[in-house]
Amino acid sequence: MQTDFPLVVVGDPGRAAEFVPLAHRCMTELATALHLPGIAITVRVVDDFVAAVLDAAARGELPNFGSYDPERVGGIAAAKNIVMTADGSVVEIIVDAGLLADPDVTPGHLLWLLLHEFMHPVSGRLRATCGTDLTTSPNSRCAEARKIAYRALEELRCDRLAGALLTQTATVTLDDGTTQPLTLARLNDLGYTLSVHAALDDRVYPGWPDLVDQYRTWQIPLEQLWNDLVHATDGVINLLGRAQAEVESIGHASVFRGVEEHPAVRLYLGPVWQQVTDALARQPALAPATAFGDQEQQALDVAEAAILDLWQRLGVEVAVTDAGMRLNVAAPARDAVQHAVS
Structure with missing residues (x-):
């Protein structure tokens, strides 16, 4: 061995x-x-x-x-x-x-x-x-969205596995002197989850719809909108993967517990991330080689589609044409009063 x-x-x-x-x-x-x-x-x-x-x-x-x-x-x-x-x-x-x-x-x-x-x-x-190539799939429409999905799901998988091993190899002593298995949530004091909650205000809302409207009001070019949106999405979706493993270690299903009514959750991240977690709930944490490739591709198909859904909620539609990818930009969804753009 x-x-x-x-x-x-x-x-x-x-x-x-x-x-x-x-x-x-x-x-x-x-x-x-x-x-x-x-x-x-x-x-x-x-x-x-x-x-x-x-x-x-x-x-x-x-x-x-x-x-x-x-x-x-x-x-x-x-x-x-x-x-x-x-x-x-x-x-x-x-x-x-x-x-x-x-x-x-x-x-x-x-x-x-x-x-x-x-x-x-x-x-x-x-x-x-x-022999799978995770950057491509017959169902893939956008390479950038698929790469974001891959990175987030890989971190989630490894955190799930590491968290399970942590509870088998480490314990924590409580104030009353008793010991319990050390969970990822207790180890991190739910740090990833709290970082998600902080990012809702600091990054996502109103930051993401404001970014789209900067393009719609001719303040930035389309290329900058796309690059900034992809980079911002990558960071937050990756963090969601880390936080998901964290909350699951104490039996919770949602990283948005307590912040469900935040506009960033209601309008964008909540329904989109739910699509991902629903798909993952139907799969084992790690499948043998005979099934791993197909299951990972299926999870990535769902996660890529969810990210495209997220961008469309922000007014950015990724359209695939014979000439390649085209971005159609419209007004982003906002809370209550939509901001008029001249």
Whole structure:
């Protein structure tokens, strides 16, 4: 087993030293149960996180993404998976040494971070084994929407798996001295969910409809509207994926609990994200290779369509023609009084 799933650690993992082999063992057991071929993992603990990510990407067989920004809606990335081979058999996990040394980062957070990162190689190997190309589908209408869907669903999947493993490997002591399994929600104090709620005001409403109306009032060109809308959607939908796993860890179904009447939820995100979670509820967290490809494509079809629905609610319709993609822009849905645009 160790021959098929070798582990190399480069750099000093510090406080995470005991968690790296634990997370690797969890990955190995899961991959073996799924009858996957081997995966070689190198964990690199680095001082210059962004430079190390770009270096690994440049050395890999897959297309280099050229630039990397660790800032996310709701936080900053401190670890990154880089798939080095097209078949997913070699993976580097880059970890920011600053995170490991930060005394405010608890051992539970370090364990969960590593469990999450070690789940990505499993889904990547499954994907390569199935031979699926997640950026294309006979049902796909918009590559940008599909990429957003893929990234969000991948983070949700890995958080679900890591959260389940966390409850099996870690406990928390309550004020009365009793212990309970450590859930993702308790570990993060529902941090991702609270970040979603903050983004409703800070980013989505009225920010998103205002962006559309900036184009409609000739303040920005169509290209800027499209680029800004795609980037903004990517950040919030990705955060929704992280928050969904968080609330599910304590038996809740919705990330919008308590904010259901917010305009951003009623008009845009609520009905759109419900389409995604309804589709995921009909699927297992992780299917074997014989079913994984088809199930992931089905989930992505639903999520891509949901994102296109979101944009249409914002007045941006993505139309596919013989000449390619065309954007039709109309008035975005707003709360109560619609803002007239001259």
